[in-house]
Amino acid sequence: MGFSVLCTRAPRLPQELHVAHGDGSLGKRLAQLARLDEPTLADAILYRIVHGSHKIALKGESMRKLTKTA
Numbered sequence: 559m560g561f562s563v564l565c566t567r568a569p570r571l572p573q574e575l576h577v578a579h580g581d582g583s584l585g586k587r588l589a590q591l592a593r594l595d596e597p598t599l600a601d602a603i604l605y606r607i608v609h610g611s612h613k614i615a616l617k618g619e620s621m622r623k624l625t626k627t628a
């Protein structure tokens with residue numbers, strides 16, 4: 559149909575971006591991703607994450623609120 563798309567596994571994309579950051583090609587890689595014709599890419603990713611996930615209810619204080627004592 560003439561659309562540009564990217565098919566990749568979810569764990570692989572952050573790894574590719576990390577490597578691109580390290581070798582200095584991150585800007586080029588992000589520009590390639592921006593040229594894709596799939597505007598709902600983020601929606602598709604979130605849909606797969608949210609609908610395949612499990613909710614875990616945590617109790618107690620947040621670890622972020624605790625201060626380090628040294």
